[in-house]
Amino acid sequence: MNKLKRHLIVAAVLMAGFAAAIGSYLLLAPDDRGGGGLDVQPAAEALPVRASSHRLTEPEKSELTVVEFLDFECEACGAMYPVVERLREEYGDRVTFVARYFPMPGHRNGELAARTAEAAARQGRFEEMYTKLFNTQQEWGESQDWKQSVFRNYARQLGLDIAQFDADLADPEVAGRVQDDQRDGLALDVQGTPTFLVDGTRIQTPGSYREFKALIDDRLSD
Template identity: 50%
Template sequence: MTTNLKITLAIAAVMAAIVAAVAISGGNGARTTAPAAGAPSPQQAPAELLVREDSHTLSKAANGKVTLVEFLDFECEACGATFPHMERIRAEYDGRITFAVRYFPLPGHRNGELAARVAEAAGEQGKFEAMYAKLFETQKQWGEASESKEAFFLGLAEQLGLDMTAFRADLAAPATAQRVKKDQDDGLALGVQGTPTIFFNGARLTEAPSYDNLKAKIEAALAS
């Protein structure tokens, strides 16, 4: 092997490493692990990984023209900032779009996984949507804490009028933690690295999830 060839191969290896590092660290929102090997591209997201039978669907459209799926972490500030945009979109396009949310708590958040279990436990009593809203509306009161906020979350459950004995049991149940993990596993299989990650009709949304950006994509899809 000539000296020039050795140098060329060395430079190529360095450039490949740089490109890989940029790909892993890019994008918006909080980040976690890199996608699993062989994860499908956003344009080819399998429908069965995006929405399952037990996924929490907050809005439903009969025509199926627009489906939004958000992988979120209740403690993620970017998710909290996206929440009012999604609520405005849901209200404006009620009955014309499908919107499902999936859990994707990040390991760097002390109460992210707990908050997901809180929402799931509330869902066992038909109050998922109400708790989903409460968690985001109160995020500044509990997010980024270094200690457990379970007592605070129990207070939210009481405000919603939940059966507290059943709620505590569901919150601690292994099945609840497994339900959260199942969403997380689907996200990892889809290549989700951070939150919020939103899929629009099966393709990963590359634009910022602002009201204007979402509205433009929805209008175009509904008109097609």
């Protein structure tokens, strides 16, 4: 490896670490210059799963709980989405899979996407919107344009009551529900997305379906 290439790799690693640190700082102390910053503080008593958390599977006898703190605009979350889908299809009768919101401040539409999913949840359609947002991520993600009209169209495609959807999207309680997940995540040392907790313990995100499957198999065999 030549010296220039080695320097570029080192610089990339340092920049990635710096970006992660900045992202965590901004979530803890957002920029209020536009008047829209939200000072999200860690929960005093954090829980990996709450009664209000969105369960993607609800086995009759759950042997394990896998929680993902996610950002619908996060490309890494989008890459893990098919892995999680495959795992919950295979283990859905034994493992409880839970999705929790953790929109990162660097994403223009991450928080809006979370509120979109929560507004859909108020009409009993969380999973459908969760699926829609990930399956269409390449169409709206990583954009500096406000995508509310796009998400509204998704709600229409899912057959939601649009008047209710609009009202719920603007409801401070819906935004508060997203922030509640963020508070738990911060208190549980979630620093980026995706972050997975298995039976309440944060794990290093597996690099593949095989790695994640092996981890679940190992926990289920205990």
